Amino acid sequence: SGELYCSLPNPRNVHFESINMKNILHWSAPEGTGDGVLYKVKYLVYGDSKWIRKPECRNINRTWCDLSSETSDYEEQYYASVKAFLNGRCSDWIETTRFNPLTDTKIDPPTVSVSSTEKSISVILTAPEKWKRSPEGEPVSLLQVYPGLQYNVSVLNKKTKKRWFFSVSNNTLVVPWLEPGTDYCVSAQIHITTPLLHSGFSKEYCIATLKDKTA
């Protein structure tokens, strides 16, 4: 009967992994099943009356499925579910917790471009883009999604090993009165207060101030 047919152990740890609203469903294979397990995936807009099958993730043997397109409206919330099949047996449908793209996504660090003069460095910060369906698609900056987005910028003087921090609301920072002919390394982090989200710090971008011509 149905119970026997669906007596395969369930997929485990079914959850969304989201970065810049690229929303990938992940799971682990059922315990003790080894190779040959196939899966199918469905998802639901929370509050909608029907689950929707994801054809591209039907009878797949990988343990992830890209649902970015189906969950791109970040003003809605979602559930997704996975079922496993092996040798004529299947598991139950196993669901995620409720997924809120706006609060449950992780944010990449900003990109940082640095230029210098003799006594100053200029930093231009760019927030990452929200995931989009195709490269030709209209880019949407996370700045538009999170209007309260700010940057924390760290400036390290490589000679003195001292690090300063700046809180920047717009996307440029100029640090004047620096020592000529000195290496400075800049890295930046995104900070959002509502909802409370922050990225890691970017890698360091180092640049040297120009040498003092009069020296």
Add this chain to the structure above:
Amino acid sequence: SVTEVRSGFTAIKANIQGRDPIRTLSILSYPHSLHKVQSSDRCCIAHHLFNFYVDKVFKHCKTEDSYINRKVSSIANSFLSMKRKLEHCHEKNKCICRQESTEKFNQILANYEGLNVTSAAIKSLGELDILLDWMEKSP
């Protein structure tokens, strides 16, 4: 403030949403998403929703878990102080309720009354992030 409510909610979100088995019905979102409310109706809807949560929802969210009950109390009392600030606007007529707003709120009430009291209250509590996201969205 909203920050206090959001941190209180984040602490109990998984637990409360885990108690709501109904996926195919929402109080505040799809298909009548709160985000579709026009900006001119925001103040009125927010005013109604604060009363809705204080009058109808929190009192039916008692659980067997004292940690959850304490967090619900903290959220409910934060709502009360925010409600007072909104009442201030309402009294100064800066919060006009057009027919569209009333209809929208009645839709929310209908969603709520479509369930038994406890299920409706737990589902509404589990949807607090929808309300907070909407409130924090710039108009």
Add this chain to the structure above:
Amino acid sequence: EDALLRAPQNISILSTNMKHFLTWSPVIVRGETVRYSVEFQGEYEREYANGSWIPICECSFITATVCNITEDVSATVAYNLRVRADVGTRRSKWGTLKGFFNPITTSLTPPLMKVIADGYHLLVELEDMGPAFQFCVLYWKKGQESRMQQKMVKEVSFVVHLDTMEAGPDYCVKARTYLEVINRSSNFSQPQCVRAQGARSVWL
């Protein structure tokens, strides 16, 4: 019939920088260990939940005469608090805090602050008092108190850059805490002054 156990007395609140502690005098019963339990009631419970009280389990049957109520008393509304004593099977009446407690009345202290001159750059290091706290930092050239500049600082886990300094004059800095949720500030800290040098940072 057991003698009545006296309810805890001198119940009061110590509240600083939004950290709230309930304290009371010990109930003395010779040769016995007295245990205490604490409950709270917010304005919501009074007006919408039939005056219900909520126990704080971290402060249930404790021997200490202090309870950290910060997590529970978190909204800016009026709270009631009460304590009772237990010895064996004997239980006292509730001792209740006289009057309400509203976190809006917390006392705010200026932040610990360290001002640094690094070459021509004026920097400040501030105490991390929690996510809800912001800092209003004022800085000025000594003698030009009328031309103070202000910077609101939210992130304090770093050394914060304030401004650049001209070589020669002293620059002074003072700061106060600001809590948006209660829209109140502390007093200012004592000013600290430094001077820019070619490359050396100097304390004054």
